Structures are given as C-alpha cells and as structure tokens.
Amino acid sequence: MTPTSWLLFIVYLALLLALAYPLGRLIARVADPKPLPLSSVLEKPLYRLAGVKAGEGMSWSTYAISVLVFNLIGAVFVYGIQRLQNLLPLNPQNMAAVTADSAFNTSVSFVTNTNWQGYGGEATMSYLTQMLALAVQNYFSAATGIAVMFVLIRAFVARSAKTLGNFWVDLTRVTVYVLLPMSIVFAVFLVSQGVVQNFSAYKEVSTIEKVVYQQPKIGPDGQPMKDAKGESVMEEATAATQTLPMGPAASQIAIKQLGTNGGGFFNVNSAHPYENPTPLSNFAELFAILLIPAALCFTFGDMVRDKRQGIALLAAMTAIFVAASLATMHFEQQGNPRIAALHVDQVTSSAQTGGNMEGKEVRFGVDTSALWAVVTTAASNGSVNAMHDSFTPLGGAVPMLMMQLGEVVFGGVGSGLYGMLIFALMTVFIAGLMIGRTPEYLGKKIESFEIKMISIAILVTPLLVLVGTAIALMTEAGRAGIANPGAHGFSEVLYALSSAANNNGSAFAGLSANTPFYNTLLGIAMWFGRFAIIIPVLAIAGSLSAKKRLEVTAGTMPTHGPLFIVLLIGTVLIVGALTYIPALALGPVVEHLQLVGTTVTSAKAGQ
Amino acid sequence: MKTYLRPALVLFVLLTFITGVAYPLLITGLGQALFPAQASGSLVERDGKPVGSSLIGQAFSAPKYFWSRPSATSPMPNNGSSSGGSNLGPTNTALVDAVQGRIDALQKADPDNKQLIPIDLVTASASGLDPHISIAAAQYQASRIASTRKIPVEKVNALIEQTQEVAVLGFLGEPRVNVLAINLALDAIKL
Structure with missing residues (x-):
C-alpha cells in the first residue's frame, strides 16, 4: 500500500459513511406509510390507474406473489423486446434480433439484479432495448430488493401483526422518491464528465494514422476460408477510420451503479471511456455503488428505532470490506512476477502507476481498479473498470470470495x-x-x-x-x-x-x-x-x-x-x-x- | 389472480414509461443543453474535420508518433465498435509471449534506448480503447520521436510536460498523457 492508495481508501470510506447516514434516514421515511411530499402528483395517480389501495397491507404470501408476478412480467417483456428489436424503432445500427438463449439469459440477468452480460452491448443491443428493457429493469430489480428488505424490517418492529406493507406502494415509492431523483442528478454529472447521451448513429471518424491488421479471409461461400491444416487463412486489411459508439449511455449508467445492477452499456462496462471517462467519474461511480447499500443499514436502525442495531451490521460489513480492499490493492500493486523477469518497469512512481497493468486502464491505475473490484463484488453490482480475468491469482480470489460470502458485505x-x-x-x-x-x-x-x-x-x-x-x-x-x-x-x-x-x-x-x-x-x-x-x-x-x-x-x-x-x-x-x-x-x-x-x-x- | 394482474400490469407500463422513456429523454435534453460536446462523444477536430475522440484511444505505429497502449480488440486494434480486453490470466504463457513481442517491437524501433519499459506500454488495456499512456511511457518514447522527427529531445519532453495530467487532491487520477492530444500537438510543431 502506497501513501496515495491509503489516502484514496480513507477518503472513500469516510465520504461513504458520512453520506450514507442522511440518505438512510430519508429512505426510512419512504418506507413509512405516512404521506410523502408531492404524493398527489408522483404517487396517487399511479395507484388510481392501477387500482391499488395504498393503505391496504399484504400478508407475506400475497406480497411474495406480487413480487413474483411483477418480476415475471418484466422477464417476459425484456425477452420480447430483445427478440423483436430488429423490427422496433431506435435501432440506427440495425442490430439483429438477439438469439433465444442469449435473450433468456439477459432477461433473467437484468430482472434478478445480476446484470451478467453474455453479450457485448455496442454490438448487440438497440438503443430501445437498452433504455426500455434493460435500464428499466435496473430500476425495478433495485426497487424489488429494497421492498423485500422493508418487509423483513417491518416484521421485527411489528407486534402480532398480520400484514407487512404493500408491494405496489413500496415499489412505486422507492422508484419515484429514491432511485429516480438520485439517478437524474448522477446522470447529468456523468454527462459532464464525457459519458455519451444521445440517439445518433455510431460516428465514423478518419484517424490520424491508418491501421494495418490481419483478418480472416472470407471465401466465395461467405464463410472464413481454411487452409489444408484447417486453420483460418488471414489477409491484410487497412482501416482508415474508427467507429465511435453512441447512445443514451449516461442515463443507464447512473442507475446501473446506484441500483447495484452493474450491466454496462458497452461490452467492457465501466472500463469503457464512454462509460467512465475520468478519474472523477470513476470515483463518483465507485461511491454510487456502495452508497445505498451502506445507507440501508441506517434505514434499518431508524425503522427498528435503535440506531445501534444498524451500526452493528454496518460495522461488520465495513470490517470485512476493509480487509478485502487492502488485500486486493496489495496483490495488484505487486505486479506479475513472470513479467517482472522481462525488460519492464512495474514499480509505482510519480510518472507511472505500475503494478499489474494487464487489463487495466491508465486513468484508473492499479489502486482504483483493485478497489473497484472489491467494491463491485462486495455490493452485488458486478460492473467492472478492469478485467478481473487478468488480475493476479490472489487479487482475483478476493472478489470471488466476496461474492461467495453471499453478497452480504454491503451486498445488493x-x-x-x-x-x-x-x-x-x-x-x-x-x-x-x-x-x-x-x-x-x-x-x-x-x-x-x-x-x-x-x-x-x-x-x-x-x-x-x-x-x-x-x-x-x-x-x-x-x-x-x-x-x-x-x-x-x-x-x-x-x-x-x-x-x-x-x-x-x-x-x-x-x-x-x-x-x-x-x-x-x-x-x-x-x-x-x-x-x-x-x-x-x-x-x-x-x-x-x-x-x-x-x-x-x-x-x-x-x-x-x-x-x-x-x-x-x-x-x-x-x-x-x-x-x-x-x-x-x-x-x-x-x-x-x-x-x-x-x-x-x-x-x-x-x- | 386478477387482483395481482391489474396492479402489476398497469404499474409495469406506467413505471416503464417513467424510467424507460421520460427519464432517458430528460437526461438527453439536459445533457445536450448543458454539456453538448461531452454528450456527443467529446470529438476532436483538426482543420474542421473530426479525427477522433479525446476519450477513445487510437492505434499508432509510425515511429514519429507516440504509440498507444496495446489493444486486444479484434479484428483491428482500438476497434471502437467492439471494446474488449485480452482476458489473459497471469500464468498464461500467451501473456508473457505477447509482452515479450511488444518489448521487441519497441526496442527494434529505438535500438539505442536501454531504459526499462514502463509496464503500461506493453500490457493490453481493459477496454482496448485506453486513450492514455503513463508519463513514464511517454518519456520512454521521447528519444525515438525526437530522432525520427529530427527535433531536440528536450522539445518532446517539454511537450509531455505541457500535456501531462497528474492526480488531483493527491489521489484522484494517475500520472498520464492523452496520446491523441500529444500526437496532434507534435504534428502542430512548427520547425
């Protein structure tokens, strides 16, 4: 651990805990059935149209069925949009329909707040699929998680009660009063840093230098040609342009981090310069990942009317998180001994970040890449700003263990x-x-x-x-x-x-x-x-x-x-x-x- | 079942409209109004024509330019329409071979340069589109660029000094140089 990495880590943790407290109190207010400000505009029209009686509580089984029905509708919808995206609007790159197995996987992935990505965003999904199917599930899966947590907390407070709150109210309130305002502020900040937000087609620019590269030769049958040994025949090609992917990315990335979703707009997720352009955007995204999970500990303390109970859970989470972060940062700073044996310099200095740089970005360096890996696996976020596959063995083992603990160190x-x-x-x-x-x-x-x-x-x-x-x-x-x-x-x-x-x-x-x-x-x-x-x-x-x-x-x-x-x-x-x-x-x-x-x-x- | 379906379907449609249509349109409106250049991809122009984005790295192989970090995208490096890292594991021999190959290429282009090569210059970035190299990686390349362009190496180093970015508040950001920016600046040097 270098002095810089200590400073980074301490500032991060202090800011997180300081802001989690007021936010946690606010979320506890949202969980309370008392009317909220602006509810006649933001809430009540929705309930009227949906036929929801806001004051009516649900038994645990009614609540569970409501959760399942709502999430099943989401799964079917996300599957359908992907399968039909070639026929739907907002598809300037003419993306084909997603295959059945991939669409199934992605649909389950986004509904369950996993946001595992079997696909590469910029090469697979239309803008409509991204915003109407995937980004929406970022909201709904996050709101579902918080709603279920409200129910468990209410159960501790209740005295011989039969009902535990109303899923439709919890879902709506968390979406409209917590996730949406936070996402709006965060998304605009992300645009200011350089995250793209538009509906243009991808842009083609003429690069300074032409790139000569090898690509598989396509035969007359439209298939890659093979030589006698069965290996692909390569041919030389030249690219004089670069394609810059576009799209409504910032709006999706804001909720992806705040809702511990983690599904990227682009293939490499938060390592992509259009998803995470600057050290400041990186720090803010890191912060956004753990903010609500940390705040919910205070929400818990507030709801059970004993702050110490929430602080105890937060303390246990923080202790494991600190140990894991320091370990991963340490292992990644060490670099790769096999590469150290070559004619290279892996040592951290004022002119370079050093360490294990395979699969990492220069603007993030080893420290925030390693910290991100722990943050994203401590929370069930799963977005990445570096390639975990190229981490050192123990540097990569820590994120794996954080998930295996059951996603309870902050968690989703x-x-x-x-x-x-x-x-x-x-x-x-x-x-x-x-x-x-x-x-x-x-x-x-x-x-x-x-x-x-x-x-x-x-x-x-x-x-x-x-x-x-x-x-x-x-x-x-x-x-x-x-x-x-x-x-x-x-x-x-x-x-x-x-x-x-x-x-x-x-x-x-x-x-x-x-x-x-x-x-x-x-x-x-x-x-x-x-x-x-x-x-x-x-x-x-x-x-x-x-x-x-x-x-x-x-x-x-x-x-x-x-x-x-x-x-x-x-x-x-x-x-x-x-x-x-x-x-x-x-x-x-x-x-x-x-x-x-x-x-x-x-x-x-x-x- | 009807008691579940009506609220589920109606709320699904209404909240989908709010979060999936109104919200992204609002952000697009705000973004395009407040930060139009950033929202449209931070394009860089030369002589009035876009030549790239300040956020997206380009491939350079001519000795007169600073080279970007290795990119694992396919089929060509720095392919903006298909971001990706190498995903080579730390014990994979293909990783060591790839690094050795890049060391050989750098040394061949500048045989008299005996300095150790900064690690970021021989390892593939996460996105395959990294717009930066470390300051050390820029300094390592200064002698090659100076001799190719027949300009004093001090001039190249001064340019690195002007272009470089360092940590803000002591911890935000790493020492780095934007490769496209410094190469455009190199081309603009009047002799």
Whole structure:
C-alpha cells in the first residue's frame, strides 16, 4: 500500500459513511406509510390507474406473489423486446434480433439484479432495448430488493401483526422518491464528465494514422476460408477510420451503479471511456455503488428505532470490506512476477502507476481498479473498470470470495441487508446454542420454522455454485468455454457460477459464456439465486411479524455490541466461506503457488 | 389472480414509461443543453474535420508518433465498435509471449534506448480503447520521436510536460498523457 492508495481508501470510506447516514434516514421515511411530499402528483395517480389501495397491507404470501408476478412480467417483456428489436424503432445500427438463449439469459440477468452480460452491448443491443428493457429493469430489480428488505424490517418492529406493507406502494415509492431523483442528478454529472447521451448513429471518424491488421479471409461461400491444416487463412486489411459508439449511455449508467445492477452499456462496462471517462467519474461511480447499500443499514436502525442495531451490521460489513480492499490493492500493486523477469518497469512512481497493468486502464491505475473490484463484488453490482480475468491469482480470489460470502458485505440494494439479517439470525441461533437459551433478535424469538427458512436461504447459493461448476466441468460444452489453461481456467468457471448464483454479474470474462449451455445454466442459477432467497426471507418476515415482541431483560444477548459484531463476522466467514475453501484451493491458490514457484526457479537460473 | 394482474400490469407500463422513456429523454435534453460536446462523444477536430475522440484511444505505429497502449480488440486494434480486453490470466504463457513481442517491437524501433519499459506500454488495456499512456511511457518514447522527427529531445519532453495530467487532491487520477492530444500537438510543431 502506497501513501496515495491509503489516502484514496480513507477518503472513500469516510465520504461513504458520512453520506450514507442522511440518505438512510430519508429512505426510512419512504418506507413509512405516512404521506410523502408531492404524493398527489408522483404517487396517487399511479395507484388510481392501477387500482391499488395504498393503505391496504399484504400478508407475506400475497406480497411474495406480487413480487413474483411483477418480476415475471418484466422477464417476459425484456425477452420480447430483445427478440423483436430488429423490427422496433431506435435501432440506427440495425442490430439483429438477439438469439433465444442469449435473450433468456439477459432477461433473467437484468430482472434478478445480476446484470451478467453474455453479450457485448455496442454490438448487440438497440438503443430501445437498452433504455426500455434493460435500464428499466435496473430500476425495478433495485426497487424489488429494497421492498423485500422493508418487509423483513417491518416484521421485527411489528407486534402480532398480520400484514407487512404493500408491494405496489413500496415499489412505486422507492422508484419515484429514491432511485429516480438520485439517478437524474448522477446522470447529468456523468454527462459532464464525457459519458455519451444521445440517439445518433455510431460516428465514423478518419484517424490520424491508418491501421494495418490481419483478418480472416472470407471465401466465395461467405464463410472464413481454411487452409489444408484447417486453420483460418488471414489477409491484410487497412482501416482508415474508427467507429465511435453512441447512445443514451449516461442515463443507464447512473442507475446501473446506484441500483447495484452493474450491466454496462458497452461490452467492457465501466472500463469503457464512454462509460467512465475520468478519474472523477470513476470515483463518483465507485461511491454510487456502495452508497445505498451502506445507507440501508441506517434505514434499518431508524425503522427498528435503535440506531445501534444498524451500526452493528454496518460495522461488520465495513470490517470485512476493509480487509478485502487492502488485500486486493496489495496483490495488484505487486505486479506479475513472470513479467517482472522481462525488460519492464512495474514499480509505482510519480510518472507511472505500475503494478499489474494487464487489463487495466491508465486513468484508473492499479489502486482504483483493485478497489473497484472489491467494491463491485462486495455490493452485488458486478460492473467492472478492469478485467478481473487478468488480475493476479490472489487479487482475483478476493472478489470471488466476496461474492461467495453471499453478497452480504454491503451486498445488493436491499438484498445485501436482508442477506446480512439472515446471517444475524444465524448468529443469534449459534450463540443461543452455546449458552443454552432460546435465540432472539430484536425481541423476536427465533424458532424452528425460521431456522429452516434461514438454512434454505443460506444453502441455496453454495448448492447452485458448486453443483453448477461441477456440471460445467463435466460436460464438453462447459469446458469448451474456458479461455485460459490450467488452474486459471477452473477459476473462470467457478467465478461465473459464483457471480450468477449470488446475483453479482461480474466475470472472468475470458470465459465464452454466450453459448446455449452457459446462457441456460447461468440463467437458472441467477433466477434461483434471487427468488429462492426472497421467498424464504418473506416467509421469515411473515412468521416473525405474528410474534409478540419480548422485552429486553438481563438475559437478552445484546446485538449491538462488539461481541455480537465479532460473532457476526465469524458466522459470515465460517458459514459463507468454508463451503468454498476446497474449490478456491483448486483455482486461485494453486495458480498463486505456480506463479511464486516460477520466480523461485528463475531466480535460481540466474545465479 | 386478477387482483395481482391489474396492479402489476398497469404499474409495469406506467413505471416503464417513467424510467424507460421520460427519464432517458430528460437526461438527453439536459445533457445536450448543458454539456453538448461531452454528450456527443467529446470529438476532436483538426482543420474542421473530426479525427477522433479525446476519450477513445487510437492505434499508432509510425515511429514519429507516440504509440498507444496495446489493444486486444479484434479484428483491428482500438476497434471502437467492439471494446474488449485480452482476458489473459497471469500464468498464461500467451501473456508473457505477447509482452515479450511488444518489448521487441519497441526496442527494434529505438535500438539505442536501454531504459526499462514502463509496464503500461506493453500490457493490453481493459477496454482496448485506453486513450492514455503513463508519463513514464511517454518519456520512454521521447528519444525515438525526437530522432525520427529530427527535433531536440528536450522539445518532446517539454511537450509531455505541457500535456501531462497528474492526480488531483493527491489521489484522484494517475500520472498520464492523452496520446491523441500529444500526437496532434507534435504534428502542430512548427520547425
């Protein structure tokens, strides 16, 4: 860690925590059924047209069905727009209809807040698909996550209640009062930095110098020609122009970061200069990713009328986040020992950022690329400003582990906090076993039904990740997608499944995942990784809300002190990470040892 | 089921209109009004004709120009319509081979230059469109450009000094030079 990276990290963390507090209070106000300002303009007309009775509460099962119906409509709509985009307007590049398997995968991906991208935006999607299908789901999936979290929190506060709020009201309010105003401000800021926002066709400019390159020769049949050995015949070609992609990008990127979605407008996501043009835009986007997830901890404290409870969860998240960030920044600053052996300079100085620069951008350097990798995987954002596939083995292992913890270190908007609350319930259960008392959290007894639901919510992702990885590695179609040889190739598959099942969406992008096999496998993992957790969470809320709230006594285990924070971190690490240690040993750990091994050998050779 | 379908469908349509039509149109209007150049791609012109974008890197291979970072896009480098990184893993021998190949090309173009080569000049960028190189990577190329253009190396170094950008507030941004900008400035030098 250099002084600059310390400064960057401390400023980032301090700003984040300082702004999360007021925002968290505001979101708590939105969760409260009391009327909001401007509601006769912003809210009520929508309810009238939709036939929603805003004051009418829902049981947990009605809420769950509403969530599912709304998200299913979204999935069908996103699929349909992609399949028909060639016939629809706002398609200046004449993009063809997206293939069925890719459209299925992308539809599930955006509805589940994963935003895994099997496609490359600037070469696949029309402007209409981007704004009307994909950007909209950025809003809806984020609002769904926050709404489900509201329900779980209300369950702790409720005293023998039957209803838990109204999904339609929560959805509308979060969209209109929280996500939309923040996105408008952020999008305009992004345009000021250079993020494109227009509906023009791609621009063709004559470059300063012509580029001579090799491309596969196309035969008379329209297929690439092959020589006698079956290898492609190459021919020389010259390009005198460069195509600059355009589109309504800023509006989509603002909500992509604020809603922990992460689906890029362009193929390389936030590494693309038109998505993330300057160090300032980079810092602001980094900030936007964690802002709402951090704020929701304060929302929680506010709603349960005990700020310390929210701060305890935030402290546990922050502790894991700090350790992970420092580790990744350290590993990436070290650079690649195999390349260090060549005639290059990897040392950080005032004239260069140095370190492991493969797959990174100069304007971000190693520090903010490494920090971004942790931020984006701590939150279930999944946007990238550097190529994770080219990270050092341990630098890349940390983001993978952050996802495997279940996306609870900040996590997705809403989903991160309800995930962390599940771990908090697990923690009081384990602590209860140790001292022989019925576990309780915020005055609610945790009993057999809750523990069953908690177990489902915690076990469903490891099941999807490990079984999915096994299936991919045992099938020809799964192995065919691997780009890098050896242990790193295994990491690519493990990363993909970890990302999909935990609704993150980042990738070791060497993996060729836009195939019917991966589109289907990852689509299934994303769907169940989202809704096989949401339903148990809502069921727990239903069960808890019906219970009486017990008074705090001398025998109650406090859930706001350092002891609880340490126990919670321990539970997240043990329950969340232990499952994956064997798999991680086969991927990043082996690869790290191979890298270290090379240096030792070459050092000996030099003696 | 009807109790679910009506609110679901109506709210889906209304909120889709708000977030998927009104919102992007509003941002386009605001963006084009307040920051027209940025919203349209930050184009750079020479003699009244657009020659690129200050944000999108171009490929240079002539010895008289500063070279951009290696680009892994296909089929040609710096392909603006298909961004991408190499995605080569750290232990992949193809990575070491590619880096060695770029070192050889740089040394062949400037055989007397024995300095260590800054890492960003021999590794592929994330986007394949990186508009910048590090200040060190620009300084490394100064001798080649000076001898090709037959101008004093001090003049090239002074140009790097003028064009370079450094961290703001001590942590925002990395030491860098915009390659298109400095190459246009090179061409504009009057002898």
